[in-house]
Amino acid sequence: MSTSSQPGNNMPLIAHLTELRTRLLRCVMTVLLVFAALFYFAQDIYALVAAPLRAYLPEGATMIATGVASPFLTPFKLTMMVSLFLSVPVILQQIWGFIAPGLYKHEKRIAVPLLISSVVLFYAGMAFAYFVVFPIMFGFFASVTPQGVEMMTDIGQYLDFVLTLFFAFGVAFEIPIATFLLVWTGMVDVASLRKGRPYVVVGCFIVGMVLTPPDIFSQTLLAIPMWFLFEIGVLFGSVVQKEREEKANTEDLETEGDDSGPPVQP
Numbered sequence: 001m002s003t004s005s006q007p008g009n010n011m012p013l014i015a016h017l018t019e020l021r022t023r024l025l026r027c028v029m030t031v032l033l034v035f036a037a038l039f040y041f042a043q044d045i046y047a048l049v050a051a052p053l054r055a056y057l058p059e060g061a062t063m064i065a066t067g068v069a070s071p072f073l074t075p076f077k078l079t080m081m082v083s084l085f086l087s088v089p090v091i092l093q094q095i096w097g098f099i100a101p102g103l104y105k106h107e108k109r110i111a112v113p114l115l116i117s118s119v120v121l122f123y124a125g126m127a128f129a130y131f132v133v134f135p136i137m138f139g140f141f142a143s144v145t146p147q148g149v150e151m152m153t154d155i156g157q158y159l160d161f162v163l164t165l166f167f168a169f170g171v172a173f174e175i176p177i178a179t180f181l182l183v184w185t186g187m188v189d190v191a192s193l194r195k196g197r198p199y200v201v202v203g204c205f206i207v208g209m210v211l212t213p214p215d216i217f218s219q220t221l222l223a224i225p226m227w228f229l230f231e232i233g234v235l236f237g238s239v240v241q242k243e244r245e246e247k248a249n250t251e252d253l254e255t256e257g258d259d260s261g262p263p264v265q266p
Contacts, residue, residue: 137221
């Protein structure tokens, strides 16, 4: 094997640690710079995130702040989390720059699409939660409010609630990546994944129960997309496995042809 296809292992430990520190500082600086740019709009950002709930509040009702510092700290916390989420591409780029020298060529070819796909899927999960799940869930909550009870949500509790859902749906949408990696690394095959489909469905609902608030709607709205994304991962995994099997068969045929040797002359 040529040396160009081998990972580089010549860098000493101190140099690795120095590079790691530099890349971590770049990540932190990126988050802080994005936060500095967004902080002026902190109140507007919170208003945008609270819009799905405010749309279903009774007429004249508003959100409330029960903590003394909540009107400042809650938008501050949200802006910091938004800055972190928006910095994910840069953070992943720094991670890639650190680990890429230690990867083989075929690993590099698959790693870049996986990194890009993971970012897109994470953002897609958050968008799904905001545009699909929140309106359905908050509409249901508003419709079942007992008579004589006025729906007034604390801004701090609301933020914790939606951040949990954002993170849960963002992580859940990474299932195709995880499934693909399991097949690509050979840890499982597609047949085993298909055979375990009933257990996966049950597991999706259990994860939905753990990661979402204790209501059947948010649990179901997380479990069903997880199941669908698992099937997508199995589909792509089957393509990879088929290509691997075809390549192995081709190599076997070439090996048999080489071993047969020239025909024997009489």
